[in-house]
Each structure stands twice: as structure tokens, then as C-alpha cells.
Amino acid sequence: MKRLMAVFGFCFFTTSANAAPSINIGTVYDYLDGDKSTYLKRVFNGGDSTAFVKVNILEILYDADGTSREVPLKTQADASARDGLMASPARLIVPANGMQGTRLLYMGERDRERYFRVRFVPVVPEKEDEFVVSSQEREEYKKALSAGVTVLAGYGAVFFVRPKETRFDSVIENSAGNYRIRNNGNTVVVIDEFKDCSVKNEQDCQPTTKHHILAGRAFQFEKLPGREYRFTVIEGTATKKLEVKG
Known part of the structure; x- marks a missing residue:
């Protein structure tokens, strides 16, 4: 299996194949409300063979200048810590034309908002991947992917964990030449379906x-x-x- 590229949360791999899985994770932005600690994320497989999917998580940290970086999570032997x-x-083992879910569980303080990249990466299973399949099943799967070329596409979602005491406070400044929305709250505000169109020609957009x-x-x-x-301003619900x- 040869890795080709990983851009903007999308990971692409090539392998020999007759049939291939094709996964879909639905929305690529998900939000955990302040009064919730778990979130069910579903993975769909519209392909014609089983998908073996790894779920990897990184934390997104934002610097003062607005740039971001993704870092591995610190592991603790004690689950409570x-x-x-x-x-x-x-x-996840997702059957062809089927669905499986994984539960995203947040553990830790909720005094501020945090951000995570959740990657769903389909793979050809190997022994070290810890999928619950036998050696024979792994070999049969590899043999089934034996002719032609296919692309295994993985996807990355951004997961927002809101603080426990969520507070929205959006301030609008509408001047002659500019329009500005400032977020004075403590959690993300979404600007959805932002459209910039000509008044005289609705097709000129x-x-x-x-955002x-x-x-x-x-x-x-x-x-x-x-x-x-x-556009639509979304503040939680x-x-x-x-x-x-x-």
C-alpha cells in the first residue's frame, strides 16, 4: 500500500483492488454542547466491499496570530486522568452499503473551548492494526483486492467542544463600507451559507x-x-x- 497525499484532513491511499470501500462521514464540522460529554459519529460505506477504518484524533491549538497547529493527545495510564x-x-469494520458508529467521549475540564481533528482513515488491515479479524480473514480481504487500482479515501472532521458554561455574545458593526461580527462570547459562532451576489443578476454569485x-x-x-x-448566523441551537x- 502506497501513500499518495494528505491535504486538508483528506488522506488518500492506493492499493490493488477489484472492489473497494467508499466511506462517508456526513458533516465535517461537529459541536459538543456544554451539557454533553459524548457524541455519536456515524461512518457510512457506500462501496461494494468492507471498510476497515482507523479513527485518529489530534488537538488543534490556535496561536495568538490566528495560525493553528495539530498536536497528539497526551496519553494517561489512568483513564480518569x-x-x-x-x-x-x-x-471500525463497516460492511458494504452499511454503517457503523463511534462514540466520541470528552474527558477533562470544560472551562474553555477546545478543538480537535478527528480523522477516519480506511486501511488494508494488518496484524498490528488491532482489528478483530483472523489472519485468514485478513488474507482473504487482501486477495479480494487483487486486480486493478482503487483509491481509499479518508476524511477529517473538526470537532468543537464547547465550555460547560456556554455564553453567546455576538456584536454587529454595520458601517457604510464594511460589515463586521465580533464574537464576545466564549464559544464558536457559525456563519453558514454565506452568499455574495449581484443585486441585478441572481446568477452572478x-x-x-x-465561516x-x-x-x-x-x-x-x-x-x-x-x-x-x-447568510445565517448560528449560535448553538x-x-x-x-x-x-x-
């Missing part, structure tokens, strides 16, 4: 985008004449649709 996000199980405003940060855009901007004209 663990601090971070865990997946149970961390190895920029690609629709999604996350972290606590203490802001989202803004320039208001151009003849353009209108439509509360949503508000807005329309701004340039």
Missing part, C-alpha cells in the same frame, strides 16, 4: 462559504455597491438569517 477527546471504538468565528475574534467583509450578502446590501 485523561484530558481530551477519545473515540470508542477507535477501529461568488461560491457559497462557511467559524472563534471566541474573541471577528468576521467581516467589504460591502460593495450593487452586491448583496445573505439559535439561528438568524440576515441580508446585507452594499
Whole structure:
């Protein structure tokens, strides 16, 4: 098996194959509310062979200048002392045209918001991968992937763990040439389905985008004449649709 690339949370591998799994993890952004400690994440397999999927977790840390880095979680022998996000199980066997779920469990303090990258990586199972399959089953699976070339695609989700005492406080500044939303709360605010379109021609639109405003940060855009901007502000379970004209 040869690794080709890993970009923006997507991991691609090649291997010989007749039939191949094709996984889908649904949404790539998930949010754990302040009063919850577990979250069920489902993995779907629309391919025509079984998918063996590893679940890997890294913590995303943001620096003062807004740049981010992903670091491994610290492991603790004592489960009660663990601090971070865990997946149970961390190895999934997803049948063709089937679904399996893993429960994401957060353990640790909830005084601030934390962020994690959860990667779902399909593999050809090896002994050290700890999948509950026999040596014979592993060999039969490899033989089934014996002709042609296929791509095993893995996906990365971003997981937001909100603080226990969640507080939303979005402040809007609407000036003549700019529109700004500042997040004065302590948890992420989502700007969903942001559309920048011409007032006179509804077909003249920029690609629709999604934005996350972290606590203490802001989202803004320039208001151009003849353009209108439509988007939804999401604060937890509360949503508000807005329309701004340039």
C-alpha cells in the first residue's frame, strides 16, 4: 500500500483492488454542547466491499496570530486522568452499503473551548492494526483486492467542544463600507451559507462559504455597491438569517 497525499484532513491511499470501500462521514464540522460529554459519529460505506477504518484524533491549538497547529493527545495510564477527546471504538469494520458508529467521549475540564481533528482513515488491515479479524480473514480481504487500482479515501472532521458554561455574545458593526461580527462570547459562532451576489443578476454569485468565528475574534467583509450578502448566523441551537446590501 502506497501513500499518495494528505491535504486538508483528506488522506488518500492506493492499493490493488477489484472492489473497494467508499466511506462517508456526513458533516465535517461537529459541536459538543456544554451539557454533553459524548457524541455519536456515524461512518457510512457506500462501496461494494468492507471498510476497515482507523479513527485518529489530534488537538488543534490556535496561536495568538490566528495560525493553528495539530498536536497528539497526551496519553494517561489512568483513564480518569485523561484530558481530551477519545473515540470508542477507535477501529471500525463497516460492511458494504452499511454503517457503523463511534462514540466520541470528552474527558477533562470544560472551562474553555477546545478543538480537535478527528480523522477516519480506511486501511488494508494488518496484524498490528488491532482489528478483530483472523489472519485468514485478513488474507482473504487482501486477495479480494487483487486486480486493478482503487483509491481509499479518508476524511477529517473538526470537532468543537464547547465550555460547560456556554455564553453567546455576538456584536454587529454595520458601517457604510464594511460589515463586521465580533464574537464576545466564549464559544464558536457559525456563519453558514454565506452568499455574495449581484443585486441585478441572481446568477452572478461568488461560491457559497462557511465561516467559524472563534471566541474573541471577528468576521467581516467589504460591502460593495450593487452586491448583496445573505447568510445565517448560528449560535448553538439559535439561528438568524440576515441580508446585507452594499
